[in-house]
Amino acid sequence: MSDAAAPAGTTTLDVWLTDHPIPDFNAPVKAAAETFERAHPGYRIRIREIGYRDLPAAVAEAVAEGNPPDIAEYYFPAGQVALDTRAADGSPLFVPIAQAIGDRTKILGEPVVVDDIVPVVRDYYSRGGELVSMPTMVSTAILFANRDLLSRAGIDRLPSTWRELADACAAVTALPDGPAHGIAWPNHGWLIQMELAAQGGLLGNSGNGRTGRSTRVTLDSPEIVAYAKWWQRMHADGHYLYTGEPRDFWGAMEAFTQQRTAFVITSSATGPFLTDLAGKAGFELTTGALPRNEEAPYAGRSLGGQSMFLKAGLPAEKEDGALAFTQHLLNADHSVRRLYAGSLPVMQPAYEQVVADGWADREPGFRVAAEQVMASDRTPAATGALLGDINGINEELTSAIHDILLSGADPAERLRTATERAQARLDRYNEACLAYPPVTPEALQAG
Numbered sequence: 001m002s003d004a005a006a007p008a009g010t011t012t013l014d015v016w017l018t019d020h021p022i023p024d025f026n027a028p029v030k031a032a033a034e035t036f037e038r039a040h041p042g043y044r045i046r047i048r049e050i051g052y053r054d055l056p057a058a059v060a061e062a063v064a065e066g067n068p069p070d071i072a073e074y075y076f077p078a079g080q081v082a083l084d085t086r087a088a089d090g091s092p093l094f095v096p097i098a099q100a101i102g103d104r105t106k107i108l109g110e111p112v113v114v115d116d117i118v119p120v121v122r123d124y125y126s127r128g129g130e131l132v133s134m135p136t137m138v139s140t141a142i143l144f145a146n147r148d149l150l151s152r153a154g155i156d157r158l159p160s161t162w163r164e165l166a167d168a169c170a171a172v173t174a175l176p177d178g179p180a181h182g183i184a185w186p187n188h189g190w191l192i193q194m195e196l197a198a199q200g201g202l203l204g205n206s207g208n209g210r211t212g213r214s215t216r217v218t219l220d221s222p223e224i225v226a227y228a229k230w231w232q233r234m235h236a237d238g239h240y241l242y243t244g245e246p247r248d249f250w251g252a253m254e255a256f257t258q259q260r261t262a263f264v265i266t267s268s269a270t271g272p273f274l275t276d277l278a279g280k281a282g283f284e285l286t287t288g289a290l291p292r293n294e295e296a297p298y299a300g301r302s303l304g305g306q307s308m309f310l311k312a313g314l315p316a317e318k319e320d321g322a323l324a325f326t327q328h329l330l331n332a333d334h335s336v337r338r339l340y341a342g343s344l345p346v347m348q349p350a351y352e353q354v355v356a357d358g359w360a361d362r363e364p365g366f367r368v369a370a371e372q373v374m375a376s377d378r379t380p381a382a383t384g385a386l387l388g389d390i391n392g393i394n395e396e397l398t399s400a401i402h403d404i405l406l407s408g409a410d411p412a413e414r415l416r417t418a419t420e421r422a423q424a425r426l427d428r429y430n431e432a433c434l435a436y437p438p439v440t441p442e443a444l445q446a447g
Helices: 027-039 055-065 076-084 097-101 119-124 147-152 162-173 189-198 205-209 222-236 249-257 268-281 316-329 332-340 348-356 366-374 390-406 411-433
Strands: 011-019 043-051 071-075 134-139 141-146 263-267 285-288 304-311
Touching (some): 011 027, 011 055, 011 316, 027 316, 027 332, 055 076, 071 076, 076 304, 097 304, 141 147, 141 189, 141 268, 147 162, 162 222, 162 263, 189 222, 189 390, 222 411, 249 263, 263 268, 268 366, 285 366, 304 316, 316 332, 348 366, 390 411
Parallel strands (some): 011 043, 011 071
Antiparallel strands (some): 134 304, 141 263, 141 285
16 A cells, blocks of 8 residues: 555555545455455555545446556445446446455455355345345444433333333423433435335335336335434424534534534444533433334344445456455454454454454444344345435435425425436436446536
8 A cells, every 4th residue: 555656566456445524434444454464465455545435436437548446445335336337348447346356265265255245244144145246334323312311301211112211301301401302403305214124115216226127216114204204203302403404424424513402313433522512511321222113023234334346357467466465454353453443244244253352342332233133034124225326316305395395395295296206316326237238327426
């Protein structure tokens, strides 16, 4: 990973990583690149970091310019986008990682570790049962709470259902000097899709895009409508604080750390960050799984994170080097380091190690979040959707929720309109993919 020019005869691997606002987010990958170069002096890892929303478009641009990366790490909603990105000759730009590995157990001396991927995580990054990309980081959303406020309100355990959460919010806001609202969370498509998954609902046809290309999207399903109605009631009753801005994770967390709410729902990756802010604000943090709809069976929560896609058609020495790097990145040492840096378990042995040594129970929210991810029935609903233009679909979802909360729109009617608009987006996306010859779709933003 040195910035110096590579010696003659060195094979350079261009690795593009997703960049996030979390400090030192990619430090574990950079550390793995350095140890890989020491173990394989004939290779150099050249890293470029690109905003997680913009990386898919940057890759497509690089294809047009004739210099695409050898490995590209896509943010989790953009898996279908990666699969639909085309090389200059019209063929798929990326090859499924399982196909490239084949039946090898070692590559350049690096043990192949794909069989150790946590099964739920492997499901998410697979299509038709085939692992298409190498997961590198996993996250979910969980419930964070102000233990001090809860104790004063007589709440001795975290709410586990929607009804219990509403009751808890009423209890904390009834305190003489309690917060004006009980809870905040961002109006974000990821969280809405997690609630859909938990109730066993599908976002798209063809098994949520897991058994074939999804050509239909449904935003007005009974599961999403039920969630929207409950959300609307929480807002109308003053329990829920809406910042008024879609995707506003930071605004929701700020309200919580300023003790303007007793709860916040946000990414598990922010656990250490919130713990630090809670300490500075003078209250104790506690965490729990996301409350669920008590009137629906529970299927599990879809996950977040990112994964590495391998460019198809690389020369043998490059392909072997790239594959070896993905396995090195998730070996025993590096996969544990990634847990320390905020990821949930990608590799089963790493999870077992941090549970055995007690770290999993010391890290804020880690054990709760990990158990939530693994408590999945592994159906297509719980696995989550693999659809084109998820970013556009999420925009239709968040716009609908905004109107439901602030304008009093009828949830079923507004979500029916959102479905029509989302379907038009998906149709435009699939039109490019199903053309002959197929081309890279224009809707490439991830988020």
